[in-house]
Amino acid sequence: MADTKLTDSSNDVDGQAVVPASALGNGNGVKPWTAITQSKWFGYAMVPLVFIVAVSIWEAISRAGMVAAIILPAPSAIGKSLLELVTAPFFPKHVQATLYETVVGFLIAAVLGLFLGSIISQFPIMRTTLYPYIVAFQVLPKSALAPLFITWFGFGVASKVVMSAVIAFFVVTLNTMVGLESYAENEYLLMRSLQAKRWQIFTKLKVPSALPFVFAGFKNGITLALVGAVVGEFVAAQAGLGLLVEVYNFQMKIPLVFATIIVLSLMGLALYGIMELLDRKIVFWRTSSWEQDIL
């Protein structure tokens, strides 16, 4: 069998892949300070540092009485309100409402977006007939529809789910469309040369090629879904963090308004983080392995 070996990998001229990355430098001529500032851990350490500095300045300004507390409360006051808010017995109910509206709204947007994006990109007739309507709908400021949705779907969660889905579906649709057309010509020709059927080209080439785009759409969509839920709650709601913002603002409890906003952004961050995690897990091939070796 050995004589049928056509190449000997031990003297592989094009074997760049076997050169250990560590042999490519890392050190020589790089100043220690540069090494520190460019390290990942330095970046992580900077995050709380920036926070502490910014908050301290803010606190100093508030204590010096430069801005009225009713306009911009001190971070310490907001901190106290935050604690008060998250320990309040009614708090879980409101978090749950907003979270539910956002997640369900997003899921509807995702399914709708994937479906519309797919049929628009795969059937020219659908593109011609549907796409103009979708764009026309997208340029409409959808917050203007919120009162209407309340009228149609009531004061409960349903109207916010609809609002959230309506705001988020376009970005998923668009990214799905673009993603499904992002394959290279030769990849398509290879599939054609194998006499692949249309659905085989779709599932084996177009869908995987689309995934990085789809997840970009999801990440964008989940944050927009939260916007939709809050906007819906502003108009009229029985529960939700948007409702709390509205009520506290009306009662002039500004520190609590800030506290609620903090909770909302943490919620957005968590949802985005889940998407990011899914993205990295599912679209594993996108993370460029060469990046880690770049000096």
Place this chain on the structure above:
Amino acid sequence: MVNNHQAVTVRELSKVYVGRQGSVEALREATLDVPSGSFVSLVGPSGCGKSTLLKIIGGLITKTAGTVLVDGREVTGPQSGVGIMFQTPVLFPWRTILQNLLLPTEVYGLKKEDYVDKCLKLLDMTGLSQFSKAYPRELSGGMQQRAALCRVLAYDPELLLLDEPFGALDEFTRERMNLEVLRMWHLNNPAIVFVTHNVGEAVFLSDTVCVMTPCPGCVAKIIEIDLPRPREVTLMKTRRYADYVFEIREILGV
């Protein structure tokens, strides 16, 4: 009328691309024969219609006029028994090397298990055995192209269409890959249409060199290469080899 021994018959084939900026004539009445089991190269400068000719033979794009027969049958679309390889490896980044090699089994509806051993053996023969579970990005360009070669060879094509398969590789790697193609060709003896813009490579590999010029897209001359086989690298030092290269360069005006 139809010669059974021809893997490919091309008669007065013309192709005009109609695009937004008007039409481009890519092929004008090209005529060519590829006997079964023979190695034919298409050589010519960039833009003279080599890829167009290859894609029409492969049934991937439409022709404007003329006749193209593969295995005696009119080409109406992609055909079975025809393998195509491009300048880029076209390995899907979400599949391991072995999964990429097995992609055709999924499309053809074949049993994967029947081909795993064969694919692994081919990877072994091309020095890639330890990369079967690696993803394409972990391989160098030359290794990726070798994997692509394995993918096309695993399904025993009777006709291999290679469009500048090693054109993106450095000279050393390309030379070695060419030798691999020759070895593989001797094993299974498919007909090969090999596109290149390297005259020396065309002479070294082929039974027949089809010289194309941008007139546009004409077959200027078909030259039989009467050199002994199997071909060794030392052949390139011989007078006869040099004469062929010179003759073709004259036609191309380089």
